[in-house]
Every structure is written in C-alpha cells, then in structure tokens.
Amino acid sequence: MKFDLSVVLSRGRFTLDVSLAAEARTLAVVGASGAGKSTFLSLLSGALVPDAGSVRLEGETLVDRSLGICLTPQQRGVGLVSQSNDLFPHLSVAQNFDVAERFARAGAPVVPRDALVNALGLRALLPERADRLSGGEARRVQLARSLLNRPRLLLLDEPFAGLDEPLRHEVLGAILELRERTSIPFVLVTHRPAEAIALAEHVIALSGGRVLAAGDPLEVLARPEVLGARHLAGIETLFAARLLPDRTLAWGERGLATDPVSGTQERAWFALGADDVVLTTAGESVTSARHAWPGRVVRVLALGDDRLVEVAVDGVPAPLRSRVSPQAVHELGLQIGTPVTALFKAASLRSLGPRGGVS
Amino acid sequence: METLRIPLSLSLPLAPFLVTARIALGATMLVVLVGLPLARLLSRAGRRGARWVPTIETLLLLPLVLPPTTLGYFLLVLLGRRSPVGELAFRLGMPLVFSVPGAVIAAAIAALPLFLQPALVAFDAVDPAVEQAARLLGAPERFVFFRIALPLAARGVVAGTVLAFARAVGDFGTTLMVAGAIPGRTETVAIAIYEAVQAGEDRSALLLALSVSLFSLSALAAARLSLRGGRSRIFRSNRTNAQAPS
Numbered sequence: 285m286k287f288d289l290s291v292v293l294s295r296g297r298f299t300l301d302v303s304l305a306a307e308a309r310t311l312a313v314v315g316a317s318g319a320g321k322s323t324f325l326s327l328l329s330g331a332l333v334p335d336a337g338s339v340r341l342e343g344e345t346l347v348d349r350s351l352g353i354c355l356t357p358q359q360r361g362v363g364l365v366s367q368s369n370d371l372f373p374h375l376s377v378a379q380n381f382d383v384a385e386r387f388a389r390a391g392a393p394v395v396p397r398d399a400l401v402n403a404l405g406l407r408a409l410l411p412e413r414a415d416r417l418s419g420g421e422a423r424r425v426q427l428a429r430s431l432l433n434r435p436r437l438l439l440l441d442e443p444f445a446g447l448d449e450p451l452r453h454e455v456l457g458a459i460l461e462l463r464e465r466t467s468i469p470f471v472l473v474t475h476r477p478a479e480a481i482a483l484a485e486h487v488i489a490l491s492g493g494r495v496l497a498a499g500d501p502l503e504v505l506a507r508p509e510v511l512g513a514r515h516l517a518g519i520e521t522l523f524a525a526r527l528l529p530d531r532t533l534a535w536g537e538r539g540l541a542t543d544p545v546s547g548t549q550e551r552a553w554f555a556l557g558a559d560d561v562v563l564t565t566a567g568e569s570v571t572s573a574r575h576a577w578p579g580r581v582v583r584v585l586a587l588g589d590d591r592l593v594e595v596a597v598d599g600v601p602a603p604l605r606s607r608v609s610p611q612a613v614h615e616l617g618l619q620i621g622t623p624v625t626a627l628f629k630a631a632s633l634r635s636l637g638p639r640g641g642v643s
Numbered sequence: 644m645e646t647l648r649i650p651l652s653l654s655l656p657l658a659p660f661l662v663t664a665r666i667a668l669g670a671t672m673l674v675v676l677v678g679l680p681l682a683r684l685l686s687r688a689g690r691r692g693a694r695w696v697p698t699i700e701t702l703l704l705l706p707l708v709l710p711p712t713t714l715g716y717f718l719l720v721l722l723g724r725r726s727p728v729g730e731l732a733f734r735l736g737m738p739l740v741f742s743v744p745g746a747v748i749a750a751a752i753a754a755l756p757l758f759l760q761p762a763l764v765a766f767d768a769v770d771p772a773v774e775q776a777a778r779l780l781g782a783p784e785r786f787v788f789f790r791i792a793l794p795l796a797a798r799g800v801v802a803g804t805v806l807a808f809a810r811a812v813g814d815f816g817t818t819l820m821v822a823g824a825i826p827g828r829t830e831t832v833a834i835a836i837y838e839a840v841q842a843g844e845d846r847s848a849l850l851l852a853l854s855v856s857l858f859s860l861s862a863l864a865a866a867r868l869s870l871r872g873g874r875s876r877i878f879r880s881n882r883t884n885a886q887a888p889s
Contacts, residue, residue, distance in 0.1 A: 329775075330779075357775070357779050358778055358779075358781050358782065358783065366776065370773050370775070372773060372776070372777070373770075383777065383782065383790075384780050386782075387781030387786075389781070429780075433780045
C-alpha cells in the first residue's frame, strides 16, 4: 500500500509533525512513550483530525485540510486492533463478528468466517461473552473482528501490550497467519524494535512527534540515535513450517527436528531467537544441536556492541538471524558471502499461534 | 365517584390513583424521551471538554433544589395563557395550565434531574474505545447509540427511569401550582392526601398515604426484579456498576 501523508497536529505542548511517502505491506511505527505513535494511528483511523496537511492511502484522500476533505471513521474503511479490549462487552464473540460483517466494506474480498475462526482457534469462544475472554483470546477476537469487516488497511496499536510471553506468541502467530491469508496491509505501532523487525518491511521511528528515521527496519533501528543496542534484545526469525504427509514439519526444504504433530492445519508458525542461533565456519560437525544448516552470510549489521548476521540457508526461503559479538565476526571472518553453518537446538524453536505446531 | 369498599367501613377513592398513574406514566415517558438524548449529548460533549456542559448540567439540576412552589410558579408563568407557549397551546385546544398535559409537564420537569443523574453517569462510564470501535467498523451513529452505548448504559438509564417515575408519583407542589386539584383530572394521590388532612378526614389520609407508599414500593420492586442481576445496585448507580456486566 502507498502511504502518502504530511500532517501537523498540536495538542497542548505536544506537536506531531510527520511527513511520509512509503510503499509497504506492513509499515511499523516505533518510538518511546510520548513519541506520537498512537496519535499517528488516530490520524489514520479518523479519531483525530490534523490541524493541517493531508493523508492519502493508495492515492485516495482521507483528509486534506486545504481542500476541506475529511472522511469520517465510518467512511475510511480502516480497521483498528486497539491495545485495550474494545470488543462489545455485552455481546458474544459471534455477535461481535456479526456487527463487523454487517458493516463490512462493500466490494472488498470476503474473508470467510469459518476459515478465520479455525485459523485463530476461536471456535470454542464463539458463544462466550466478550467481557469474559482472557487477554490473548480478546486480542485474537479483535484481530478476527477487524478482518471480517474487510478493511482496506489494518492498524495494530501495540497488539502485544500487556501480554505475557506465551500470549505474545499466540497473538504473534495469529497476526502472521492473517497476513498470510489476506492481502490487507498492516500498520503496526510498537515500542519493541524486535516486533518491527520481525513483521515490517518499512519502519518509521518517531521521537517527540517528528520522524527520526525511516526505511529498512534493521538498518533504521540499528542506528544508535534511533534506539541503541540495549533495546534490540529479542530479535527473532519468524517463519511458517509446512506440515508434511508424515506429520513432520519442514521450513522450505529443511526438515525440523520436532515431534510429529496432530491437527489439520497446513502450516505452523515458529519463532527462532537470534541469540539461539550459533554460527560456525568449520562445516557440519557432531554437536548436540539438532539443526546444522549450511548457508552464506548475506548481511552483517552493527547493533551497538553486538552484530546481527543474516544467513541465507540453502533450501530455506528467508534468512536466519544470529546475534554474535564483534570478536566472533572478526575471528570467523564473517562478511557477505562467507560460507557458514547455522546451529540451533530443537528446544529453541518457539511455537506461535493458538494451536502450536509442536508442543 | 367510584370507590373501593374495604373493611372497617372505610372507603378509598380510586380516582386519585388513576390520575396519579396517568400523570406519572406520561411524565416518565416525557422524561425518557427528552432525557435520553440529552444525557447522551451532555456526556459526549463533556468528553470533548465542552465548557458549557457544567453550566447546563447545573441548570438541569435546578428543579431538584428549587422549592416546588417556585418551580411551579415559573412553569405557571411559562405555560400560562399570557405566554407565547401557553397561548399557542390554548389556540390548539390543549391548554397547559389546570389540565392533564400541564400536570404531566410539571411532574416531568420535577423528575428530569433524577433521571439525568444516573443516566449521565452511565453514559460517561461507557468506554469510548468501544464506541469508536463500532464507528471504525462502519456502524452509523444510530447503531452506536442504540446497540452499543444504550445497552451498556442500561442499568443507569433504568435506575433513572424508576427514580423519575417515583418522583412523578410523589410530586405535590409543582403539580398543584400548574394543574390545580381538579378531582378526576389533576387531583393526584399526593394532593388528595393534603386535601383529606385539610378536611379533617384523617382515616382517608392515612389510607391514601399507606396505599401510595405500597404502590411506590411495588413499582420500585418491580423495576428491580426486571433488571437482570437486579438487587439494589440500580439505586447506587455510579461509574463502576453502570459499566459492570451483570
């Protein structure tokens, strides 16, 4: 989706002054508290109207103060998954979905409810009242409700806020699965850089209501003036594993050393922490790690005191990320094109989503 | 006059009860009709920080603190034949003073603050994010009000309705000033009790007083029972219980 906006909004002493021209399926907005992230989302959703400027999505004007154009939230077709539980508390999960479908954007591709409910593991929750759901359940229902409304753009406002690690993985899996199943673009607001790196193709870093940097997530976030190395813990490689006929899992052409799984889902989502991947240039050797995958270094990025190395593994569609020390980079002679073997334990694979691939 | 024969050779006139029921029901309907959109408007304006809201809320609370005769006097001036409103109503064949419509309006104005207070608190307690979620899904404002905000504020709205009805049943001074005490038309139970005492009919006054107390209690109990998970929570409407699910 093409984002083209230039907005100014003043609220008391705070001023948001953002200009952005970008094209991305998933755009991440990062920054500390008070940077203006949620205000930015409110300008997209129509909850706030800029004092000056314009917002265009895919060439269509949502707001243009100079032309006197300002679409209401109802007219925008922009979905929002709020960080608080904004489900209709007096209605059941199914009734929440009914409302979303009743006012769904005409002409937009239909999102089949049954498939969505199954993919997010919501079948058993359908008759439950929305105010009786746990945090992770509510967030998954919010995601599904937004998508059933067939938005042209989905805004995710800190979708992992207030969730512990297992629930975070559950919601992360849901987002990945939805991104796979639909073509709806996302805007993700987060204060955790690892989430932006994992999910977005383009990132804008805000500070004090202004754009500090914009571009490739890793390159923007690795800049010391943006966030600094101490905030970059928790970087992960996220991927979908295919379920093979023998009920084992594979990522691309590489089998995963996990137990056979049950269920009918055609894929399962996993996260692999960059701190859990060890690199060696000595070739495959006998180690306790169940995975030893040969590949080549495709990127080496400085992350403060550490380095993030991306490795293109033979037969795997996306690079593996490994966080190593500068000394290791020096001693192994790691640079673009260096052949390496990436090692990781089966226990390092964290299953995402409600059903999990392996557990 | 139709009377109800009861033991101890006492008779209880039915007319004041019928008049009271008619006026109180009419006033309650008027209060809900006017008060519901008013409460919603004030709540939304208050959220946006509109500066006029406290002034209007104070003015709307005035009937609660004004002496009923003072309120009645103002209404008499406002609705009398010498006022534009009263003259127009008279020409339309519906005089507003010393009539049932006048009594309904008087009781409604006296009861309005008692409806507004719990209703306002209840609307204030509806999470704005939930309403905004409905708008973002494309729901029009009518849907947001009737299907989202109103059900979530229902407890406070019902509490306000019950309190307004109870106030309309018990109104004396305002109704007397505006509508007089015409037997069978505007003489409510409260007025009939006063007149019975004035006439030295102590037993009639006692019976009427006991009956209206029982009537009011029954109405309140019925309202409580009609609320899911009722109990006395409706009479302590505040931010928490207005929002809480049953």
